[in-house]
Amino acid sequence: MLLAFELSGEHETLPKSEVLACLNALEIDYSVIYSLDQCLVIECKPFDKSLIKVLKNRLAMTHRIIEVIDICDAKEESIFRVVDILNLKPYIYLNSFVVRAKVKNCNIDTAYLERRIGAIIYKKGYRVDLENPDIYFRVIIIKDKCIFGILVDSIDRSQFEDRKPQKKPFFFPGVLMPKIARALVNLSQVKSGDILCDPFCGTAGILVEAMLIDIKVIGIDVQSKMVKGSKINLEYYNKSYSLPPTYVLIVGDACNIPLKAESISAIVTDLPYGISTKIFLKNKKDLYKESLKEIYRILKNNGLTVIVSNQLIEEKIIGFEIVEKHKQRVHKSLTRYIYILKKVL
Template identity: 40%
Template sequence: MEIALILSGEHKTLPPSEVKSLLEAENTKYKIKYHRDKLMILEIQTDKIPNLSRLAYTHEISQVISKTTPRKFEEKIRSIPWEKIIEDNFAVRAKKIEKTTTDSPIIEKRTGTIIKKSHPHLQVNLESPKTLIRLMIEKDKIFITKRLYKIDKKHFNVAKPHKRPFFYPGSMSPKLARCMVNLSGVRKGERLLDPFCGTGGILIEAGIVGAKIIGADIDPKMIKGTEKNLKYYGIRDYELIMADARSLKLEKPVKAIVTDPPYGISASTRGEKQEKLYKEFLKTAKYNLQEDGRICIATPHYLQLENITDEFKIKEKHAIRMHKSLTRLIYTLEKDSGGSHHCK
């Protein structure tokens, strides 16, 4: 089975990496058949559609029916057994993945007309169709797909840091926090730790996807604020600890550590040099992480983890420009038995 994902395009490397991490976490075998800009086509080696609804940087998931060229498009539409694909009623929507001369309304109308002509019993419903035929158009290719679902992004708007009961400047956006949770590979029911939990943004996203969450912070004000925020978003299964991340020792290791340690003018590192803070935190992180676990951590661009840790190997590294003076680096780390580093 082939599925098509429309990626958000907000970043070049994060959206595809997030997809891959989630599929690997769910033990879904896949092959990337095609990936260009915002379109990713995967061959999934299972009959069951994987649940990818927790993705942050993906808009839609569709099942691929066929692939063709603009020249052979109408011929291809006529050859598809639509009675086996369309449930009750349908609509056709085209999405240009890159700039083309193809006119979306014309190709939508033409496709609908061809389907209707050969299958008069199938009804068109433009408002709320049971089946949405999604045409994904590139210069030299058209992917004909049936939309499985659209990922609901409303949460990312209502969970913006300033809309939470407890707010503190410098909090990460919920979309990036969700992406980092997904990059960690944590599954529903598995334990996730944020040792610099701040206002609880990462914990909120991890709790929503079903992880068992543990948050720690050196500041009692942050612990109280995080609790308030978690309750506000209906998250009940959590543990909060007032502790210094550099000396935190959990009774039982966790599957994932996802964190955004403090940096910048608004953040307090209690007078510690940041590099020293990261180095000491990563030493205890090794103790708190399962052997097969993963860390996803954000750093400012001037802090390169390659120069700071020997305990972990770097699986991935992504750079996100936040504003003129700050680029954030998002790392995924795994335990390193040999002390070598590699990076995708």
């Protein structure tokens, strides 16, 4: 089975990495066929189709999931010929359809493409319905490739707007946006029912996004007011989504975490910087080094930790393999470095 993930363009590398991490977390056997600009095509071995719904509910940086019917050259005559000879009966099991296209880095008129392909399918005996179709055909053209398929599911990204920091019951400036927080959780490849820890939990932005995809969470912060605020936010979303209470909050020091060794499946955290670093330790370098030691101690063997930092931290990483590293420019005075680390020693 071929699947295409129509990625958001908000970051060059994170959307693709998030998809692959989710596939790994769900233990879906796959191989990458094409990695294109804002589109990832994979081939999957047979798997439970209900997992597509799980993917939809997890992903933050993907717009649509498409079952690929065919891939051809991005030339008009090639595209129309392929659609004309395809047997669409296995896909149009009802009657009505619509065609929607996305063209990127290619000089083809989108509206013309939709009309021509729609006309070809119409001649096969199917009815066009622009408002409420039974089947949604999706055409994606990126440079020299055309991907033709049917829409399997769309990701409701408006939910992340609803959970913006300013809209939460407890607000504190300088925190991660929900979309990036969810992507970070997914990058850890944490599985449903696993335990995820954020040792610098702040307002619980990461914990909320993990909790919403059935992850048990532990949040730690040295400031009692932040732990109280985290509880307010977690309780609010716990009730809003009718979820079981699967969180623990601790007032504690990330450099001396009160948890057993190798007790945590995944760790995701945004290391503090600026004013936020004025906690017990005298300087930020010590804070990073000592907290990374504790993160290593409590993480299970071969577990992943996702670290966000405003500075390069390679020299402080001991006992971890750097699996991936991403760079995100937030604004003129802030660049984030996102590390995915695997505990190997």
